Amino acid sequence: MFVKDVGIGADTHFWIDKWLGDVPFKDAFPIIFRLETTKGVLIMNRVTNASSSLTFTWNWSTEPRRRTADELNSLIYIISGHTFSDNTSSKWSWKLTANDIFCSSSLSQFLNLQAADNMRMSSLPSLTTDLNPFIPQKIGIFVWRAKQDKLPVRMALDKKGIDLHFLRCPVCDGDLESLHHTLITCNFDKDIWERIRKWWKLDHLSLNNVSEIAKCPNPPLSSNLGITIWQAIVWVSSYYIWSHRNVRVFGNNCLSPPKIIAEIQSKCYEWINCLWKKGSLKWLTWIMNPKCFDATYSRVGVG
Ligand SMILES: [Zn+2]
Structure with a gap:
């Protein structure tokens, strides 16, 4: 596979170029981008890597506070997981050979290895086990990220050594913002999960931890179709809870x-x-x- 190595960031634009993730930072972090004084700044002028320690140099039109600071923290969190090389210019490399030069045999070798390497595949979202066929892939990926504890809640940012003004939940202010609190025990979540329970006419709906959202145990329906639809509801609900949290943080x-x-x-x-x-x-x-609908369609053998 081809991978872009931005090196020290001397020829790649920090906000405008797509260099980390699926979209440029200007689109992923539009609120904080508005405060940037030099929209076309290079990566090397914002992040430097010395002795495996990243240093950030910002130049804002006004100092980020509260919501914009939250967005900045998420941005720093993402960059802090990136490894910068000391190449002075960026280059595309083929990451499957020792010398980074493409050859077709390395591609077929890679494809064979990928098919056989279950350990490797298990660390990525799998189409069959981690994604639900009825809902957009981005929601399956969100749940997978939650299961891997990879969402930038404040406790996670704090563990990464990122200095935040406060660690409490931005929605209820009732507890520290862990992922467990954010998706399950926040007062707002309890309200949402209770409404889901009532809608589905369940005696109880208990989620004890984040991995239960992903696994979706004890489905109230029996057919494969019903189980998949119930899983979709749980996943979409947790996605909406997370989106609501972000809306609160970013002020919309x-x-x-x-x-x-x-x-x-x-x-x-x-x-x-x-x-x-x-x-x-x-x-x-x-x-x-x-x-x-589950009883109806189970009887006629659909699903
Ligand atoms: Zn809360």
């Missing part, structure tokens, strides 16, 4: 819990009906008693 308008539940219901309805080839959900059944 928040949706109320009833509106979030309505969004979860309508989005899932839309996605499932779009991707389910063998049948379709009825809106009223979906809203009034979503477990109902």
